[in-house]
């Protein structure tokens with residue numbers, strides 16, 4: 001069965017919620033407007049329970065099926081937070097907040113799950129319980145971890161958990177997924193290089209921090225090219241360099257390097273991080289400087305469980321047809337903190353086509369409301385397929 005008529009009918013209404021959330025973007029755990037919108041809609045639909053402040057600012061809602069004899073509980077997750085970016089747009093629902101925008105489409109994800117909630121409370125055509133998790137702080141801040149630590153899986157006895165993310169340039173109405181690792185472990189690092197500042201004309205009287213910094217950056221790239229097997233995946237990106245002066249005639253005393261590292265396997269991550277430390281400290285010493293290396297493990301690999309991936313594919317095929325469901329895409333080196341939920345329970349994460357659009361986190365990005373019925377239908381299909389009424 002393709003997109004259900006009722007969800008196609010609800011598209012305009014769901015798009016209005018989406019555009020309202022888009023107009024009022026909020027960051028991390030500070031989501032008062034979004035939370036009040038979500039909870040007031042959920043209570044209007046007549047969900048059975050609403051719990052606030054789960055993982056600081058998360059919302060959990062419960063919908064019981066017409067039958068509950070299966071005792072099965074399926075969790076669905078949507079993220080609610082925006083990004084610290086100023087939107088570039090002529091849209092009439094453009095962000096009202098300078099420096100904040102929904103550039104990752106979480107306004108769409110939240111609205112899609114609200115649409116599914118409306119449908120599921122109207123029909124309750126399943127045997128079991130659906131638990132909805134509206135998550136804060138996906139874009140840094142550890143919102144998924146916060147909800148899991150606050151008992152999301154255990155208090156509501158979730159058996160399986162599913163989520164989706166829109167994907168620019170995948171056709172609207174299409175889905176894409178893979179078994180196993182889908183998105184990368186995504187970490188941050190910072191290096192503080194300390195030399196000995198001096199006069200630009202007398203480098204031999206100084207310890208050249210700038211030269212050591214340049215050497216460290218080049219050496220880091222040789223770890224990924226020379227120490228990681230060619231068929232494994234690793235990225236080290238140095239993204240920022242700052243010295244303590246930009247004067248033309250001063251050798252700076254210190255420098256700061258920031259960056260991110262990405263992996264699909266723990267073993268590769270462990271080896272690379274160890275070698276980064278050796279290379280950074282050793283290279284600094286060669287130039288008479290020293291370097292302090294700080295590494296922050298941020299987000300784990302988003303790993304789809306095999307059987308849940310099959311269920312996710314079945315639901316997507318029911319919505320979109322098999323020719324619009326890619327089932328074996330390459331993993332992406334982006335990160336997603338839904339990984340924390342997938343570490344706690346089996347589940348799967350799928351991409352939903354956003355059509356031709358600017359990339360995620362770009363100031364001209366916008367979620368495509370045409371994708372809403374497909375996304376909401378996917379959640380509904382999962383509930384009904386995984387928990388059929390007798």
Ligand SMILES: [Zn+2]
Nearest residue numbers: 104139360361
């Ligand atoms: Zn994002």
Ligand SMILES: [Zn+2]
Nearest residue numbers: 104106138165
């Ligand atoms: Zn996102």
